[in-house]
Amino acid sequence: MYHCKLKINIFSTSSFLEEVLKKVPAKERFEHEFETLSSITLEKIKESNIAIIDVPSCYLPSQLREACEKENRLVYCLxxxxxxxxxxxxxxxxxxxxxxxxxxxLTAFRFERLLTFIKSQKDLWLTENYLESGINSIPDLVWYKDVRGAHLKVNDAFCQAVGKTKKEVEGRGRYYIWDLKKEEYEKGEYVCLETEEIVLKERKTCLFDEKVKSKHGLRQFKTYKSPIFGDDGEPIGTVGVAHDVTDLENMGTEMEIILRSMPFSILVVGSDGLIINANERFEDYFKIKREEIVNHSYQEWRDKTLANSTLSENGKATEVVICKDGKECLLEIREEPIYDIFYNLAGRLYIYRDVTTERALEEQILYNSNTDFLTGLYNRRYFYEYVNQHRNNKPVSLIYVDLDHFKGINDSFGHQTGDEVLIATAELLKICFPEAFLTRLGGDEFLIMILGKCDISQLSMRVEWLLKEIDNKYLKTEKTSLPTASIGIAQTEDPDLSIDQLMRQSDLALYQAKQGGRNRYQIYTPDLMKK
Incomplete structure (x- = not known):
């Protein structure tokens, strides 16, 4: 969505800083341009996105700060x-x-932290831009309030309704914004304070019919209000969306507008079970005209349309796997009751939403967050999550694998070859330990975990097999000096022994394997602690 080129000017008599900082990778959507200068000029300070001062300056710190643009960063080396x-x-x-x-x-670490901060500021700007653009494209009134009732953000439609600018509105309460008279405010007329209290108390989205005095006179709104929660789970404010229904001729017209504006397929069924209405998206999705189903039994239509489909419950909604255009699609069906003014059941609203892409994205996001992007093995973060969820006092076997002389691969043949070696190693782990939980800890280090009883002699044989496979795999290539592996094995049946302690034991065994000449494995014993 955005791309930033950071101009990084280094004021130093040495090239050391530039050499160090160039090794720090740019953040996503960023690129770097470095220049090292032996003396400071305000012109060069001004053009810098990041200015790093490592030489004596004839300018005061305040002068350097004034030369910088507001969003640019100024660093001083002591x-x-x-x-x-x-x-x-x-x-x-x-x-x-x-x-x-x-x-x-340390210098690279400080620079990386600075880059992270700059990216967070840019991402914050992008998020705020998304929010601002999104709410301003909505023709209905949208506002955000804190728990005291002060308006924190409003959209253009809100400003048009009250006849004030955002600067005049934001930070102010309803009394001022809607030009209410003191007696009206005290009586609670056209104030809607009670609905705010209801939303905060109910802690859920609520729908209200509200009368509001605006610059266009008395208006009737259909208002959705939802609580906003803080980090502690307590409400910190509300968000509201109000649709002006003052000029609608009748509720039927309002229903037509709502159905037409909804981005989902919607079916309205009466209390007698007959279909009353359907929107255009319903017609398009199910390839059927409204006239063909209105006044027909909803249950008969559903049984016919969803025949041979797989249904599953997902909270308040039902999910159905259907075949559409020759492909399997996942359809979410949500049922909502419709009540009349006396709260008698007048019918039901069925919302059909194709969530095929959404579920696939959710699965992809979950997969990406739990796995290493290069090898497809699980990552360190998910390793701990998995252990916490599945250990359940079971015996644990850990096999710590580290490739020997892996740095030489990257140095001699390049990182692409190094990546190929890591990918090939991961594939061998899957072949040799198909039932195990496989993790890439980072770099050329891998962890194999087996939950449940596991005979150490059989485990040793499988590890020997893995060592041979790694050796054979890389000997088949034309390149030389390709890695073998060193392996440390640790086991425990003690549920009180933490996974971190067990990892340290396997790491110690791995260290002994490397000390013993590499291309071998070592089983952890308490005697290793003495070496």
Whole structure:
């Protein structure tokens, strides 16, 4: 959605900083352009998205700050002899203070943190832009309030209704915004305070009929209000969407507008079970005309249309697998009752929503969050989640695998070859341990976990097989110096032994395997702790 090129000017007499910072990868949607200059000019400061000061300056910190654009970042590198600086005073002009760049790892770490902050600010801007564009494209009134009733954000339609600008509205309460008289406010007329309290108390979306005095006179609104919750699960405000129904001739017209505007297939059924109405999206999706089903039995239509389909319950909705245009589709069916003014059941509203793509995306997102993108194995985060959910006092066997001399592969043949080796190793793990939980911990380190009793002698044989397969796999290539593997094995039947402790044991065994010459495995025993 956006792409940013960061101009990074480094004011230093050494190329060390540029060499270190170039190794830090750019964030998604960002690219970097570096320039190292031996002296400072305000013109170069001004053009910098990130300016890093590592030379004495003839300018005051305030002058450097003034030369920077508001969104640009200014970094000052402290030398060892600058011990008498007032850091609190100088920090008001700089976005970050670094130590004189002698430690490459620390410098890269600070730069990466700065990039993360810049990206978070850009993503925040994008999110706010999405929200602003989204609510302003809605013809209905939209507003957000805090629990005190102050309006935090409104859309253009809201401003048109009240005859005020967003600057005049945001931060103000209903009394001022709607130009209510004091006696009207005190009596609660046209104030709608009770509905706000209901939403906060019910903690769910509620629908209200509200009369509001606007600059266009007294208006009737259909208003949806929902609570907004904070991190602690408690309401921190409300969001409202109001549709002006003042000029609608009757409820039937209103129903037609609602059905036509809904982005889903909708069917209205009377209390007698006969179909009353259907919207255009329903006609398009099911390839049927409204006239063909109106006044017909809903149950008969459903039995005929959804015959031979698979139904499953998902909360309040029913999900149905149907065949549409030669493909399997997942259809969500939600049923909502319709009540008359006396709260008698007048009919039912059936909402049909094709969620095929949505469910596929949900599964893809879940898969991506739990797996390593390169090898397809589970990642470290999901490893701990899986252990917490499935260990249940079962015995655990951990096999810690580390490729030998893997860095030499990347250095000699490039990272693409290194990636191919990692992918091939992952495939071998799947072949040798198809029932195990396989994790890529990072780099060239892998973890095989087996829950349940596992004979150590059989496990050792399978590990030996894995070592041979790894060796054979890479010997078949034309390249030399390709890796073998070192493996550490640890087991426990003690449910009180944490998974981190068991991992340390397998890591210690792995270390002993490497010390013993590599291309071998080592089983953890308490004696290893003494070595």
């Amino acid at each position: 030398n060892k002899d600058e011990t008498d600086l007032d850091l609190e005073a100088i920090s008001q002009y700089f976005d970050d203070l670094w130590e004189s760049p002698e430690n490459a790892a």
